[in-house]
Amino acid sequence: MTSPGTVRHFLKDTDLTPSEQAEVLDLAVRMKAAPYSVQPLAAEGSARKTVAVIFDKTSTRTRVSFSAGVSDMGGTPLIINPGEAQIGHKESVEDTAKVLERMVAAIVWRTGAHEGLVDMALNSRVPVVNALCDDYHPCQLLADLLTVREHKGRLAGLTMAYLGDAANNMANSYLLAGVTAGMHVRIAGPEGYLPAAGIVAEAEDVAARTGGSVLITVDPVAALEGADVVATDTWVSMGQEDEKAARMQLFRDYSVDAAAMAKAAADAVFLHCLPAYRGYEVAAEVIDGPQSIVWDEAENRLHAQKALLAWLLHRSGQAVVDGLPV
Structure with a gap:
């Protein structure tokens, strides 16, 4: 979405058009090959050098990748840990945005409700980045797409099963990110645990323009058959610990083990955003096996997010990155 003026935000995957997503991924490839070649936060590059990285939820990869990435680009990450800020309880999101925009080059927020991110962006004249919320994890998907492209040489036309x-x-x-890249995305889960109709409709609309496609099914075999990429996630996310026993039973037919991978293409690769629980959503023989690219995926959080921040600052007129269109 775009708030008043030219500032660009990244709150959900479709905030980048297909061509813009490709620009960010191309820039990530360039910055991975030469980690210090793009310095939008360095002394000569930007009016402000500090990036606020706010955590309402704990993290490992998000914290390290954004901290290291901002430093790599000549800036200073200001890490605000869970419970250290007053956002949403003692001070409104709107007021917080108006304060932060005067002090930092960008705002990165790992939070719960997506609506809070929208409010932050609507009241901020610097880019706001969704580092995870209850509805989307778009930075993770940029890393995932970068990793798949590295291993497969392309994205458009590939089939990805989750x-x-x-x-x-x-x-x-x-x-959303998959169809933006022109991929055929298949999502499999039990009844009652499938994407909301609005998300599916948006994905289908994007797919119609990019040549991708969408399949939502309760049949894991239908999703896996011939897939080029197989992905999963933990069955028990933060705040769902009390549901663990029920979820272990509910999702057991959707575990990614050797038999599941055998239904995908022979050269299929495996993704997991981590943390992973071996023996539950994924077997050790898969995540630690030759088809797994999860460690490249984890590293690529750094490169993809650096590229995203540089791209947003450039497109918002707050820095200049050579090689990017204005």
Whole structure:
């Protein structure tokens, strides 16, 4: 979405058009090959050097990748840990945005409700980035697409299957980011744990323009058959610990083990955003096996997010990145 002026935000996967998504991924390839070649936050590059990275939820990869990435680009990450800010309880999101925009180059927020991110962006004249919310995990998907492209040489036309809890943020982002890249996205989960109708409709609309496609099914075999990419996520996310026993039973037919991978293409690759629980959503023989690209995927959070921040700052007129269109 875009708030007043030219500032660009990244709150959900479809905030980038297909061509813009490709620009970010191309920039990520370039920055991975030369990690310090793009310096939008360095002394000569930007009016502000600090990026606020706010956590309402704990994290490992998000914290490290954004912290390291901002530093790599010549800036200073300001990490605000869970409970250290007053956003949404003592101070409104709107007021917080109006304060932060005067002090930092960008705002990265890992939170719960997507509506809070929307409010932050509508009141901010600097880019706001969704580092995870209950509905979407778009930064993770940029890393995933970068990793698939590295291993497969392309994205458009590939088939990507996601199995498990398909009513969560990862399933939503796989759908939206995948079809934006022109992929055929198949989502499989039990009844009652599938993507919301609005998300599916948006994905189908994008797919109609990019040549991708959408399949939502309760049949894991239908999703897996001939897939080039197989992905899953933990069955028990933060805040769902009390449901663990029920979820283990509910999702057991959607576990990604050797038999499941055998139904995909012979050269299929496996993705998991981590943390992973071996023996539940994925077998150790898969995540630790030759088809797994999860460690490249984890590293690529750094490169994809650096590229995203640089692209947003450039497109918002707050920095200049050589090689990007104005």
